[in-house]
Amino acid sequence: MSEAKTIPFDQREGKIWLDGQFVEWKSAKIHVLTHGLHYASCVYEGERVYRGQVFKLHAHTDRLFRSAELLDFVLPYAKEQLEAATQQLLAENKITEGYVRPVAWRGSEMISTSARNNRIHVAIACWQWPSYFDPAARMAGITMQTALWRRPPPSASPFEAKASAHYMIATLSKHQSENNGFHDALMLDWRGYVAEATSANVFFIKDRVLHTPVPDCFLNGITRQTVIALARQLSYEVIERTILPQELGDFDECFITGTAAEVTPVRQIDDYHYKPAQVCQELIAAYSAAVLNQT
Numbered sequence: 249m250s251e252a253k254t255i256p257f258d259q260r261e262g263k264i265w266l267d268g269q270f271v272e273w274k275s276a277k278i279h280v281l282t283h284g285l286h287y288a289s290c291v292y293e294g295e296r297v298y299r300g301q302v303f304k305l306h307a308h309t310d311r312l313f314r315s316a317e318l319l320d321f322v323l324p325y326a327k328e329q330l331e332a333a334t335q336q337l338l339a340e341n342k343i344t345e346g347y348v349r350p351v352a353w354r355g356s357e358m359i360s361t362s363a364r365n366n367r368i369h370v371a372i373a374c375w376q377w378p379s380y381f382d383p384a385a386r387m388a389g390i391t392m393q394t395a396l397w398r399r400p401p402p403s404a405s406p407f408e409a410k411a412s413a414h415y416m417i418a419t420l421s422k423h424q425s426e427n428n429g430f431h432d433a434l435m436l437d438w439r440g441y442v443a444e445a446t447s448a449n450v451f452f453i454k455d456r457v458l459h460t461p462v463p464d465c466f467l468n469g470i471t472r473q474t475v476i477a478l479a480r481q482l483s484y485e486v487i488e489r490t491i492l493p494q495e496l497g498d499f500d501e502c503f504i505t506g507t508a509a510e511v512t513p514v515r516q517i518d519d520y521h522y523k524p525a526q527v528c529q530e531l532i533a534a535y536s537a538a539v540l541n542q543t
């Protein structure tokens with residue numbers, strides 16, 4: 249979020265949709281005794297806006313509702329209501345190329361692990377955040393370092409939920425990587441298999457075949473699914489399988505996918521180097537075309 253980094257997110261101008269109302273950005277506040285803050289009963293989405301439209305809006309809305317259900321709460325709005333509010337908010341804030349952050353959390357009625365009486369709050373914020381389609385800059389690639397923290401087993405947390413609780417180890421891992429001069433962290437899962445980046449999925453390429461981990465304990469990203477479909481349309485073979493860290497030296501290219509990351513090549517993981525090349529280039533082009541055509 250480089251362009252926006254200088255202004256803190258609670259001090260911007262515009263409107264935020266909060267519990268059914270469009271409120272002034274700076275007055276969209278919560279109380280310090282909020283269940284979502286203390287007990288992480290909070291789910292959210294990250295959506296990208298291209299030419300005034302959210303890409304894959306229904307998929308994101310469905311995931312928001314599913315995430316809430318997995319945390320044992322129900323959003324007090326219809327999907328259509330939230331989608332209409334998003335569209336109105338984009339118009340209100342004049343966002344054509346940007347990012348949308350819907351978030352839902354338990355309020356303050358109970359501060360204990362039990363939260364049966366807590367009101368469910370929902371907010372939607374959005375801000376200008378153009379995508380950088382400059383393929384040359386993108387093709388330089390990012391660097392990643394294997395994290396010490398691991399994605400927990402499915403029995404330890406509802407991994408299909410895009411829940412704020414899951415991001416504690418992501419932030420710790422990202423900081424560790426940044427402290428060591430890398431852009432992002434590659435997270436392994438509890439078995440020691442390659443899982444994903446801190447907020448994106450990962451793909452590897454060998455001899456024009458794509459290999460990506462099975463999303464059995466981490467988010468099966470909407471971008472991941474889109475890119476798999478695009479790759480298959482381009483006649484690439486895509487294999488979802490267990491990938492071991494010992495294999496990291498075997499691949500030619502590597503990239504990550506996510507709503508924010510889009511398709512971002514990786515040039516290094518730990519001591520292994522990759523050369524972002526034709527496969528990355530073709531998939532960046534295909535993804536750029538898909539988002540602009542909203543296909």
Ligand code: PMP
Nearest residue numbers: 447448449467469470471506507
């Ligand atoms: N994994 C994690 C942990 C993420 O935060 C994200 C971003 N939402 C992804 C994967 C990619 O998901 P999507 O493509 O749906 O943005």
